[in-house]
Amino acid sequence: MAVIVISKRGLSQRTAFSLLVLATVIVALPVLFIIAYIIINGAGAISWEFLTQPPSQAGKAGGIFPAIVGTFFLMLGTLIFSLPVGVLAGIYLTEYARDNWLTRLINMAILNLAGVPSIVYGLFGLGLFVMAMHFGMSLLAASLTLACQALAMTITTSREAIIAVPREYKEGSLAIGATKWQTIRHVVLPQALPGIITGAILAMSRAAGETAPILVVGAAFILPGLPGSPFDQFMALPYHLYTAAAHVPGMPKVNIWGIALVLLVVVLSFNSLAVFIRIRVRQRRIVS
């Protein structure tokens, strides 16, 4: 039996491999550290009362129930306003738009939409929805503002999901005399739906975490109850967290970490849901 010696080439390959592993671990570490740190520090604050009661004594006591509900309202509002526009625009851009200057301009606008700083969206919402359209500082104005910010994502993911539908399906449908719209409605959209939903959920979870845009269009630090209509002000977890941490002297540290923990759970659970849907769809495609 020949002796197997690790050659120089094998050695350098191992070194490279180790470096890759190391880099990957370094990427994962901060995330794990943040999650662990927040859980360790915030778990003590979590109680039934904390999750179901309104705040009292400037947030030093009581719970964060209105902020949790407010965040869910915001996510829902973002979904309602951004998903239809995103899907319709995605359909138009992939199936109908010709390649002309207008389409190129729109594509460029979508790209830039994603790059606009979030506080700028807030000021835009303040100017347009709060003042010009007289929605006031309200849940509605904040939802619309966040929806504008989410549009870049819903349009892009819708478009990618639609483009990914095999051409054979479309041709098969058109070739038996289905109209273009029937083909989109009955062949393309059902196929693209999981991708579209995944994008919408990610957009919602991002909206849940935004602080800057809602800061100026209607988020309040303390409200005694839940918003009664879309025109009321609201509480939201990220803004509550920011104010509690930065502007309330004597705020118990554990409460601050508790708010962070709840926010993290909301955002991560929605992200996981999106990943779950994607995996499910992929499995179904492989099985069939």
Added chain:
Amino acid sequence: MNDHDSLPNNRAVHGSETKLKTEAVSLFYGAFQALRNISLEVPKQAITAIIGPSGCGKSSFLRLFNRMNDLIVGARVAGAVAIDDIDIYSKDVDVVELRKRVGMVFQRPNPFPMSVFDNVAFGPRRHGRTNRHELAGIVEQSLRQAALWDEVKDKLGQSALALSGGQQQRLCIARVLAVEPEVILMDEPCSALDPIATLRIEDLMRSLSSDYTIVIVTHNMQQAARVSDMAAFLMMEPDRAGILVEYGPTSQLFTNPKDKRTEDYITGRFG
């Protein structure tokens, strides 16, 4: 079923009614000319095969008849293409109506990712037939015609993607039949199938040809010889534009070609 016993090529198709006709048709993709000046007449209720080397424009030619080339940006047709003497490229032709009359089966089986039943019912549903009972009848009849009913009657609710390749292709044929077309275009329908599945499709084509006008593109010359009544040989000019070299009854084209280039091609000297 006499058709199966006698040689298909002996069937009398000469002088029978013309279903499809092209007159001096040229096809352009932007500046590129894909077809040049092609004139031929496709007889009714017979099988016409289009053969020729890869890239000679066979598929492009086939797609003239249901205007699938319309989907390609920059495609332009000159000359006339007619079904029953109606010019299908004239302004007042409804492409959707045309495609109901001229169905198409593709190279790779492309059943929709839905149930077997929904695949066959897809066309009729889009054309406004929603009565469950009526749809069930159409689905059964179409699947029987496509010689698939016995294999799938117990799994109509299952995903069509679970069928074998050959079954999927027959399902696609059933899906076309459900729309009650007059013409069926087949674009190399067996190229993704094994020999046994191929033979089943060929048998099916023979039995369908008594009711439908079939035009098939194939790169398999044995298949063209086995299955078709008429055959057209296309090849390309040096600038890659497809031209019609020879067109006639299959028996004649394969046994006694008039053009030297046809002879070279069918004897395997090029292509």
